[in-house]
Amino acid sequence: MSNLRILVATKRVVDYAVKIRVNAAGSAVETANVKHSMNPFDEIGTEQAIQIKEALVKAKTGTAEVIVVSCGPAKSQETLRTALAMGADRAIHVESDEELQPLAVAKLLKAIVEKEKPDMVILGKQAIDDDSNQTGQMLAGLLNWPQATFASKVELGDKLMTVTREVDGGVETVKAPLPAILTTDLRLNVPRYASLPNIMKAKKKPLAKFTVADLGVDIKPRLQTLKIAEPPKRQGGKLVESVDDLVDKLKNEAKVL
Amino acid sequence: MLRSATSTLRRVAAAKAVPVQQVAVRSFSSSMASQNVSFGLNEDQLAIQELARKFTEDEIIPIAAHHDRTGEYPTELIRKAWELGLVNTHVPQKYGGLGLGVFDASLVSEELAYGCSGIQTAIEANGLAEAPLIVAANDSQMKKYLGRMTEEPLMAAYCVTEPGAGSDVAGLQTKAVKKGNKWVINGQKMWITNGGKANWFFVLAKTDANAKTGQAFTGFIVDGDSKGIIVGRKEQNMGQRASDTRGITFEDVEVPEENVLGQVGQGFKIAMGAFDITRPLVAAGAVGLARRAMVEATRYACDRKTMGKAIIEHQAVNFMIADMAIGIEAARQMVWKAGWLKDNGQRNTWEASIAKALASDVAVKSACDAVQVFGGAGFNTEYPVEKLYRDSKIFQIYEGTSQVQRLIIGKGVVDRVMK
Numbered sequence: 038m039s040n041l042r043i044l045v046a047t048k049r050v051v052d053y054a055v056k057i058r059v060n061a062a063g064s065a066v067e068t069a070n071v072k073h074s075m076n077p078f079d080e081i082g083t084e085q086a087i088q089i090k091e092a093l094v095k096a097k098t099g100t101a102e103v104i105v106v107s108c109g110p111a112k113s114q115e116t117l118r119t120a121l122a123m124g125a126d127r128a129i130h131v132e133s134d135e136e137l138q139p140l141a142v143a144k145l146l147k148a149i150v151e152k153e154k155p156d157m158v159i160l161g162k163q164a165i166d167d168d169s170n171q172t173g174q175m176l177a178g179l180l181n182w183p184q185a186t187f188a189s190k191v192e193l194g195d196k197l198m199t200v201t202r203e204v205d206g207g208v209e210t211v212k213a214p215l216p217a218i219l220t221t222d223l224r225l226n227v228p229r230y231a232s233l234p235n236i237m238k239a240k241k242k243p244l245a246k247f248t249v250a251d252l253g254v255d256i257k258p259r260l261q262t263l264k265i266a267e268p269p270k271r272q273g274g275k276l277v278e279s280v281d282d283l284v285d286k287l288k289n290e291a292k293v294l
Numbered sequence: 295m296l297r298s299a300t301s302t303l304r305r306v307a308a309a310k311a312v313p314v315q316q317v318a319v320r321s322f323s324s325s326m327a328s329q330n331v332s333f334g335l336n337e338d339q340l341a342i343q344e345l346a347r348k349f350t351e352d353e354i355i356p357i358a359a360h361h362d363r364t365g366e367y368p369t370e371l372i373r374k375a376w377e378l379g380l381v382n383t384h385v386p387q388k389y390g391g392l393g394l395g396v397f398d399a400s401l402v403s404e405e406l407a408y409g410c411s412g413i414q415t416a417i418e419a420n421g422l423a424e425a426p427l428i429v430a431a432n433d434s435q436m437k438k439y440l441g442r443m444t445e446e447p448l449m450a451a452y453c454v455t456e457p458g459a460g461s462d463v464a465g466l467q468t469k470a471v472k473k474g475n476k477w478v479i480n481g482q483k484m485w486i487t488n489g490g491k492a493n494w495f496f497v498l499a500k501t502d503a504n505a506k507t508g509q510a511f512t513g514f515i516v517d518g519d520s521k522g523i524i525v526g527r528k529e530q531n532m533g534q535r536a537s538d539t540r541g542i543t544f545e546d547v548e549v550p551e552e553n554v555l556g557q558v559g560q561g562f563k564i565a566m567g568a569f570d571i572t573r574p575l576v577a578a579g580a581v582g583l584a585r586r587a588m589v590e591a592t593r594y595a596c597d598r599k600t601m602g603k604a605i606i607e608h609q610a611v612n613f614m615i616a617d618m619a620i621g622i623e624a625a626r627q628m629v630w631k632a633g634w635l636k637d638n639g640q641r642n643t644w645e646a647s648i649a650k651a652l653a654s655d656v657a658v659k660s661a662c663d664a665v666q667v668f669g670g671a672g673f674n675t676e677y678p679v680e681k682l683y684r685d686s687k688i689f690q691i692y693e694g695t696s697q698v699q700r701l702i703i704g705k706g707v708v709d710r711v712m713k
Binding site: 122 | 337341342345348379380383392
């Protein structure tokens with residue numbers, strides 16, 4: 038009988054479909070009054086945890102408890118509710134209005150891991166707002182746990198996970214003993230919709246709150262953003278008369294030859 | 295005279311100093327003591343709306359044009375919607391449903407109709423068939439006929455209209471005669487949504503030719519596989535072509551006594567009572583269609599350039615879109631009010647009629663103007679608005695024509711003013 042405890046980390050980010058803009062001060066992306074949702078890779082992570090639970094129950098070999106956690110301001114609870122509505126069992130909100138960089142999040146998650154003692158921590162490979170691709174790896178380092186990142190397939194054995202990873206050169210399969218860190222990539226699964234009955238049920242599921250002080254973690258940013266700017270506006274194209282003209286322009290104007 | 299005018303002005307100015315919310319509560323407190331008015335959605339309602347919106351975007355919009363072209367029934371899509379709990383939302387929790395109120399259900403209806411009102415009508419028709427049961431069925435009828443709707447993705451149909459009687463419900467000819475411990479139904483129904491897909495029908499039949507309208511009819515639950523039910527061909531309609539509309543003939547169809555809904559003779563009242571639940575939802579569908587028309591027209595107008603600028607900047611075009619917004623916002627508030635009243639146990643017939651009359655007119659005008667904004671392209675099937683125009687017309691006809699709605703509204707005004 039295997040009873041797994043899976044911790045899934047989620048982040049509330051600007052919705053992928055929004056056309057983002059730099060704010061008036063030029064200091065950050067404008068996030069006020071802009072649609073937010075769960076980071077798509079975290080949706081995949083939540084889905085994977087629920088699928089693992091369903092597989093165990095179906096095979097009658099055990100079950101899993103899926104705990105979803107998010108670090109951020111009060112509105113992060115919306116993200117947690119979405120995960121609960123998808124099928125997570127309970128939620129943890131680490132509340133903070135401060136900027137939380139990947140190292141700070143990894144330290145906060147480490148504190149949660151020490152409280153909850155999960156067998157697996159699943160994170161998205163990166164958040165679509167900062168594209169850091171660091172938190173999972175840093176958490177593994179802090180915990181001294183094995184990690185399998187960019188997962189496109191996961192199989193669980195006895196206290197062991199076999200993960201197919203998508204890497205630059207192709208596909209790689211690794212085995213790691215639990216407890217371990219997993220970060221999700223796009224092709225791992227297709228997240229389910231939260232059904233209406235589950236949305237209703239989610240309200241009754243437990244949601245625990247912690248502050249950064251409760252967890253005794255130093256979240257001071259280590260990185261400072263110097264400048265944010267929109268990409269240069271696309272210039273119009275030019276018609277060229279001949280191949281010689283084209284080569285000349287590529288060499289002397291575009292300077293790519 | 296001057297003094298009374300200034301003292302009135304002073305009173306009005308003093309009243310203005312009070313926060314608007316407080317004034318609203320005070321004026322409602324006499325009739326709706328503990329019910330707070332809110333024009334916003336709570337967390338649950340936002341989640342419901344978000345689910346319906348996402349489902350529409352991902353599942354309905356990509357296939358709507360195909361089902362419109364072919365008339366193919368969207369069985370697979372309805373099954374997916376059913377799995378998410380977006381179908382049969384009113385069925386009480388006791389029978390496996392969500393027991394959503396009219397307000398919450400209207401959020402779903404608007405979103406689905408935004409994607410395709412034909413598909414939304416097919417789904418809504420289940421609610422229409424179920425409404426008389428929710429109003430008047432006993433526990434075992436609910437268990438048998440509502441329970442099964444939440445166990446499998448079945449469809450049901452509301453069977454009242456006939457070839458000779460639509461608005462004139464009193465003129466229905468379908469008869470039900472008691473023979474032993476069974477009822478035998480004979481007659482012809484027409485324009486029955488889900489007619490070809492229904493697992494069971496709610497049928498209104500005349501049981502007493504000599505009684506007044508209010509006592510002459512009885513509602514029956516009829517199993518779809520009953521002997522003697524002849525399902526006609528799928529009708530080719532102007533719009534909402536994904537929906538399945540048919541004539542149904544009842545030839546000596548036997549119905550057991552236990553399938554009588556409520557009491558014999560109560561049928562008319564039950565059939566009309568169902569509309570208090572469903573009219574706001576049909577109106578919500580019209581709002582969804584109108585909103586789609588507005589969004590498509592706006593996107594096109596911001597892109598298309600004539601005479602040196604995007605056509606959205608030409609006031610003639612801009613004002614058409616502004617009028618769409620005026621209609622949509624107003625109609626939605628009436629839908630919400632009609633739903634809120636029903637959910638709070640109040641009579642909502644008048645408000646539901648206003649919502650339906652307004653929303654249907656808004657839908658037709660918005661869709662018509664959307665075609666206009668698109669110009670020549672609007673007339674073409676490669677662009678989404680001609681379908682909206684074709685789909686919109688039926689909103690002024692089914693679920694009570696715009697003329698019948700005005701009969702109800704006009705009578706209601708007299709009742710309110712002259713009481």
